[in-house]
Amino acid sequence: MSDSHPRGQAALLGPAEVRSLAAEFDIRPTKQLGQNFVHDGNTVRKIVAVSGVTRDDVVLEVGPGLGSLTLALLDVVEKVVAVEIDPKLAARLPTTVAERAPELSGRLDVVLEDAMKVLPSQVPAEPTALVANLPYNVAVPVLLHLFAEFPSLRTALVMVQAEVADRLAARPGSKIYGVPSVKANFFGEVRRAGAVGRQVFWPEPKIESGLVRIDRFEVPPWPIDAEHRRRVFAVVDAAFAQRRKTLRAALAGWAGSPSEAERRLVAAGIDPTARGEVLDAAAFVRLASVQPPSVSG
Structure with a gap:
């Protein structure tokens, strides 16, 4: 089989598949872990497209959940390293990929760890991009931790609560400009990269979601130690x-x-x-x- 492949090989998860997987393993989305599972194929393909990742990238995905975004990423990139804190979800993800995209399953590594604590020594490949639907209650600290600990990350495209997306991308002088804005801009250029509707999630959240992209400075304008x-x-x-x-x-x-x-x-x-x-x-x-x-x- 050729090493290259067209997009769309993986059978993505729809609403029925998401509910079925959750029921099979008695997975109940929890507010504590900020779990809302994406069940819309167009949305995850959009996220992958906006992230700009290519066949040369090793993607760090945080909180892969049931694998909706993971499957879309595996279609495009060299490898996905999925960091999952929930043991049930971490254990199920390789099986889901093997069932729905067997020819791509060799590109997945799963790390059972808290994204707030994960370090490069725990990750089997050096990631070049972060692409994730971040748990909304810890999105900013996770994002800052990963940029601090993984200098190999060149870009990030994350889905977060819309209000958080606005704050991260805010400019000086704005009423919502604050700590997250400055700290994210310490690492690179930050911008809003789109909106995501509530209806593409299960369970459907009460808040809107947004995409934020960070491009790390190629040559840091200041020390980053x-x-x-x-x-x-x-x-x-x-x-x-x-x-x-x-x-x-x-x-x-x-x-x-x-x-x-x-x-x-x-x-x-x-x-x-x-x-x-x-x-x-x-x-x-x-x-x-x-x-x-x-x-x-």
Whole structure:
């Protein structure tokens, strides 16, 4: 059999198949795990298309669930590494793929792990792209954890709650611009990449969903090591903890005093009377890089 193959080989899951699989293994979607299973083939094909992944990609998929998106990805990419926290779902996924796309089953690896804790050492192949329907209650921390721990990830296309998608892609000056916006932009370019209707899920959620794409900087404009990231994120957290206050006041605790906060802001070329919502990621990086005053003697 040729190594190349047309799209559409995998038999995707429809509403009946999703319910049947869930019933077979007594899988009940839980709010705790943020489980809503996609049952619409057009939707998962759209997600794969918008992600831009190709035959050369190794995709990290978080929360594959019953395998709707997994099957669509396997049609297109070199390998899918699916990270699943639910033992029942993790155990069933290879069988589902073998039944519905036997010629593609060799491209799947399943890792039973919490996506908030998974590390490169646990993953059998180095992922180049993240494509996932993220559990909505932990979407942002999972996204940031994966970009921090997997430097090989060049892109991400994730489905999240529409409000979260808006916040991630928000620009400085927007009322919804905040901590998720800055931290996501620390890693790369972030943009809204579409909307997903409620009717394509089972059970149907009460909230709208949206797609967000992140393209990691090819050449990082600032250091991305863990220590530098920790310093930058600490400033971001402090600036938005009291977002109605000026930066001079909001960063007083972080800097040690309002006057020291003002000194560092001025040194970074930032107006001390401004608020955090007007600063882009680059400004926060500059601010975090300002050294505290030297202590003599």
